[in-house]
Amino acid sequence: MITGSKLKAPEGFKGLTKDVEYYFLASDGKANRARLVFFDEKGTTASLLTFSRPEFDLALTNGDLVECGSDPTPPWLKGISGTSVDQLEKDRVRPTKSYDEMVNNRYLAIANLVENSEDILSSDRPESVINAHADQLSPKQVGARLRFWFFTYLVFGRSKWALMPKFDRCGKGKRVQAADGKILGRPPKSGLKSRFPATPEMQASIINGFIKYNDKTKSDAEIFGDVLVGEFGCVPLTTSKGKKKFYQPEGKPFPTKGQYDYYLGQVISTKAYRKARRGPSGARAKSGFIGSFSHDLVNVNQLVEFDGYNPKGKISGLLEGSAMDSACVVRGVCGLSGAVVALGFSENKENMEAYRMALFSMAIRKVKFASLFGLTIREEEWPTYGLPQNIVFDRGPGSTMGVPIRSEAVARGEMMSWLSRLELTPTHSGQSKATVESSHPRTKSDNDQPTHFHSSLNFVEMSKRHILQAIYDNHASDAEGKMTPEMLEGGFSPTPHNIYKFYSDLGYDAGTEVSFDYAVREFLTPHPAHIKRSGVYFYGRKYNSSKLIDTEVFDRIALNGQISVTAYVMTMCVRHIWIELEGVLYELDFVKPASVHPSSVDISLSDLQVLNENRLRGKAQLREEQPAILQDRNAQFLHATGKAWDSGTRRLGRPAKGGAAERDAADQKRLMGKGHD
Template structure:
């Protein structure tokens, strides 16, 4: 059961009202407390209500059927459902007043709860979390309404820790822009240089601080070095000597942060381990932590940490055109550190690339039934139950070095790459890779009859096989043994998930498409969307009227999101919404050509263009060849004759010729 799961008690249990839906918030195995929160929306005001159960009571109620799970976890608050799927950029274009953007609104609310997010463990482990949140609301400047701040805090935690869930429901009140008082003086305790000295750390300044820290941090730099580079290179300040003191000033008197403001923002955004790695290096940090034992020993929940790694299929695949032996591809898998369940899979043609890791993240975030359908596979929801992104991920050093962590800051918590000279940093995922049997005989190779897409389908089923058939007996705790849990990754994952011990955060499917899939050029014509010569369409896209807006023989250039390993479906964005398009099949379409990889589709398109180019070059020669052949047969030119002015004569000779023609063809007058 993942965070944000909807729970309902049909018979009532303790203080749960009959038929009322609650959202699962938190389960802590150490304090034996389970937190549930309910959101009440009466159309005028939205309120949050928190209750606490002991872990024993909660699990006993689950096993007895007093508490039931009512559908999958919600990914957005119910009051934002009417605008689900509409991008923020599109909503910004529809506004009249832009005094404060939606991003600024959300950042303002997140800034109010950012300290509470950092103290989440402490808050949920306390006897009364509401008291801590209320006390924090009263300490803010300006003082926040306690009910409103609790709503923001619980909403952000329950619905995937996505800052856009803090979006105000302005679509319900006409879209007018609500102004907020602006504070120019620095907040917090007075500075030794004066009560009103300095500048307030607003959202823009905080973002610059974080960007500068990510850009300039290095193990060979001190905290002063990082501070100096942030102030001078990000904010444009200069160090000058004035009144006998050397201090930073801005030439244009623009705002810039103090050292304490920078330190505070870095401590709020990054964990102690991340800061230690930044200034000491990964090896020294690991040496100082002194962690020993299994990687799973330090984990409490499934999806708390997921390791990613790739392996290469040893078999040679069959080419799409000639069927010859071609090199296979790389498979990237993500494995849960606690259960050993494979929670994601991605593919890359050729070497191990970042696109394969992003596809693996997409499969990790998506519903697995939907993900398998993209490759033409049908699986059951119980065969691969994991759904949601882990906030702690470990990438291989090669592709991970190119990962843009700044763009993933909305969902990413801890990002780690394997250090140099550390072969066991991803032991969990490396031990789960399929392996070929080795021999000392003469080298051989296997020429498989499968193409790229068929092999990808096989690897997805390989995941289901490993999750159901791998030996995970070393991961069984005493509690699992007494409960009779089978020693497989799937059984272990289901046991902890059913007890709410799942740290995965939800992500909407259209958001995952935009976040993780590769972008390729496409064109919209008056009958379909053309992607490398193939036609795609959907009923939802037709309903938008986009094809009606395309003039005859007109073309709209756009981009499409696509899976690199299977182009059965593509996605395009129209008016801020994402539409899934299906490949248009005709009666002549062969079954074997429906599921092909992006590289094969590009090859088809290249061959089609080459054939068209050759045909266009041949047209003049074909015309001239048959014109010469006509002259050889008749002795006359193709357009032989003379052009005369006026109309043909109707004299006696013309009438005799016409009568001869009628007798020749047997036409009676």
């Protein structure tokens, strides 16, 4: 069960009202409690209910509490579900305050509560803690309103947009870190003009700079100075009073030490930072007993480790069938159960596309993910879904995942709001991701003469193979070391699939559900596409869907006109694409002519780009050949008839129908009839 799952209870069960939706909020393994929250129909108040873990588990087992689905969208915001908030903001008329400002103000009021949410929900009286925080705010907030915002944010995907006001036409404007360019936080002692707002661009540069210049032989001050010089272009300056300070020659913004430390702490966990700065041995000297890798974990999807590997063997190219390097496979493995919960692919080597595809696969249900590759699986074969609270990446392409990836996302201030911590493993630490490292498939080797295996599969077919391999590993791997006495009493086999299902069915699931539209926009790669009168064209390939046709967009396009749109693509398989039209996403299928071989449907984006280059090259070649072909045709006609192709004269008016014309018609009829005889 993931955060935000809806529960129904029979009448009279432990004070719960019948036919009212309750939402599973959290489970506290230490205090042995489970928390539920109830929102009123109008979406104005929230009430917290607490159960003991035995009572809650027994209620689920006996069917007294029934899970009836989940939805990352609050019920009072159903009217705008599936529509981008950018489009809704454009539809507003003379707004005096943007939705972004409204939502930011609400989130700032609960930001400290969110940061300490685990401690608050583990306390004996969470609502009292929230009320006390409301009294300390300036201006003072109403406790009931603050509780409603806090519980709404936690239940519905940990997204600030769940805090939107209940308007018929809800939307948002340009996302900014500080309203009207003001600097957030306590005024500095050296004056308001001595520092700059921490924009998303500045935060991204802080993280990138730390990753680039981190060196355990240097002090924190040295690394901070390197970041200011290398990333922000600052230079040291001696003031008239003899003090040393940094300044930016072009007047561009740069962070203070406090901003630098704060945003590093927001993205990199204390444990990972300590290891990165002190090294494994130095960090170990400052820490106590760590225990096994899953020792401190209570829920599935609480922590997921990611790593990529390159399977041995060569695959076949699409056009020539030559031996090519195999695809890189990125797996995400649940730290508690050992189940493979995420899968991503990239060509040749590990890159950001593979990690984003892995997060996309984790955010959506696996039946849908497999269908995008043309595979049909059952829900019970791979039931994992939901984004984790904590992820572990190595210092590869995934190390910048906590930073906005696309330029338009930076402009809107979008960060991964569902993510609590991004942990970076230190270098030269082979066991930092032991759970996922041990889950990679193994290939036997020998000391005989070197050989290589040339597979007959292409990139997409190899991806299908690894999807089925992940399902097999979940159902066949031996995870006896993760079994508990309660699991042994259940008598099921010790596989990661069964262990994951055991925890999830009892509510020990920390996954955050997001909508499919959010997953597409957040994790898939945007590319340009064009809507023409006959369909949507993406690198020369035609796509369409019945829902897009129903919008009558094709009727609005002139005969030779087109509309430029953004297409979201899963790079390893372009069987489907998604386009955004007037704020709504549409899933499109490849339009396959009857004469095309079925295998041509499943190709990667790079293969499609190669085919498009060949198509454009062929059209250019045809343009060069057409004049010569026409002249050759004319020459052949002249040789056969002794007359030019366009010989004759053009005269005004219609052709005369006198006696000469009638005699010519009679002669032609007689000759044609004689020829038939």
